[in-house]
Amino acid sequence: MSSIVLSVVVPMYNEEAVIPALVERLRPALDGLGVGYEVVAVDDGSADRTAQVLFEQGRVWPELRLVKLRQNSGHQAALTAGLHRSRGDWVVSIDADLQDPPETIVEMLRVAREQGLDVVYGVRSDRRTDTFFKRHTAGAYYRLMRRLVGADVPSQAGDFRLLSREVVDVLKVLPERTPVYRLLVPSLGFAAGQVTYVREKRAAGETKYPLRKMVALAWDSAANFSAAPLRIATWLGAIAFLACLALMVFGMVVWANGTVIPGWTSLFLAVLLLSGVQLICLGLLGEYVARIYKTVQNRPTFHIGFDSATVPQEVEIPKQRSAATAL
DSSP: OOOOOEEEEEEEESSSTHHHHHHHHHHHHHTTTTTEEHHHHHHHHSSSSSHHHHHHHHHHHHEEEEEEEESSHHHHHHHHHHHHOOOEEEEEEETTTSSSSSSSHHHHHHHHHTTTTTEEEEEEEEOOSSOOHHHHHHHHHHHHHHHHTTTTTTEEEEEEEEEEOOOOOHHHHHHHHSSOOHHHHHHTTOOOEEEEEEEOOOSSSSSSSOOOHHHHHHHHHHHHHOSHHHHHHHHHHHHHHHHHHHHHHHHHHHHHTTOOOOHHHHHHHHHHHHHHHHHHHHHHHHHHHHHHHHHTTTTSOOOOOOOTSSSSSSSSOOOOOTTOOOO
């Protein structure tokens, strides 16, 4: 066992204004745990004094570590850097804006230990502090992801979660170039539970997730975990081919009635036939690209959580807990 029991990973980008408030709430919560811990603050190439403020805070708070990226790489990349640098037996990821209360970390660690869980999601039970637009777009995002990826994706769970060291080690070896952890973690199948909380207002500064980044996150989520975008070509091709068949019948009817100029029917039918065939071929090509895409991702097809050959017979098989079960 590591002497560091808990690592708290905090990705930051231009969060100079909120750092004092974050330290004021996060440090007492972690000190009260009575275990060894570290706070891995990842500065994602901030343009303000975020790194300097963190460095100054680290002088009076030895458990605070500063990991500075050379340039702005994005929230998920900063989170990845923090996970890879963490050393604790348990790792919590939390944003710096204090919309996710740091005090909930205590409850997450308690639930994980008592219930024998590897993952505990922080789930927002109340999002009234968010704008109307943000609440409804977030709801649409989670409904779409649960439909594309599966029901194991917990609704209203962002990047506020607790992971065991085993989960972190698995994440570190996955060949993900653009990971979306809110979908990637549930896909691993580890025993998981939830802790609910009320989402608070941002303590200071401005949101770092404008509409442009939310759309990019939704696209990365769909592209990383589903071949549905590629299969759009297949469905469009099939629909277009059926439409072409109907138009071919129409062309033959108007030709039989003699209501068209000579040569129009043959040209019309040839264009329709070639267009339909091309779209069908494009759709088939998309199906094979989808399979190549899945192969290149090289994700494990299974993860062993228990093997009776490697443990004593008196040890009970651990129960699998669904991520959708609220605690």
